Amino acid sequence: MNELTIAMPKGRIFEEAYELFVEAGFDLPKEINDSRKLIVEAPEERIQFILAKPMDVPVYVEHGVADIGIAGKDVLLEQLRDVHELLDLHISNCYIATAGLPNTMMNEIAPRVATKYPTIATNFYKEKGEQVEIIELNGSIELAPMIGLADRIVDIVSTGQTLKENGLVEYEKIVDISSRLIVNPVSYRVKSERIRAFVAQLKNELIKR
């Protein structure tokens, strides 16, 4: 069977994805979990893992240096890469919403929205017929309304704790998010049997959950 290269996101998704793989019966090396190595082999499985930043996973898969990847739906909606989405893994569940200071309206003359999802935010306000200025940030988005940088944020909400602790409220839910298995379209043709078997093994675990 062919070797598979899988781009695995470091950070938040990693732990749940690792657990899913192990429970699905994949024999993963311990070093994938507790070393600084960026490329880890799972020789028993003939799988090579690339440990990547979550936002970079679709880049590796689109370019074909990884056959498969795991990416948040937020990243896929934001980047619109040429990859196939094969499976909803139902992990790292959250949603994207607008939020801001309580009982506030958008500034009528120059409404500003801070986000690390400029495409998702632009599309959302365009569909509502509202023209807004998007201010792109890389993290700690909740700061923006608190310090007067923006009227609203478009960001991930999971437990709601970050909003609550910073005195913000949710206004509109935009879209549910979970992590997805994505595949390079050429790999899917060339290694179709191998990838189908891999997906079937994961699906088998998912239906048990």
Ligand SMILES: Nc1ncnc2c1ncn2[C@@H]1O[C@H](COP(=O)(O)OP(=O)(O)OP(=O)(O)O)[C@@H](O)[C@H]1O
């Ligand atoms: N609070 C959350 N709860 C559940 N899932 C989340 C949450 N925040 C983000 N996610 C999901 O996990 C993915 C990765 O998030 P993570 O915070 O690990 O990375 P990041 O913020 O994109 O990058 P980094 O923190 O490494 O710069 C997101 O793309 C999203 O799908």
Ligand SMILES: O=P(O)(O)OC[C@H]1O[C@H](OP(=O)(O)OP(=O)(O)O)[C@H](O)[C@@H]1O
């Ligand atoms: O509803 P909650 O459970 O509080 O989770 C939501 C928070 O999680 C994410 O931030 P992250 O921790 O990734 O940090 P970041 O601000 O650097 O993106 C997201 O951007 C929110 O800030």
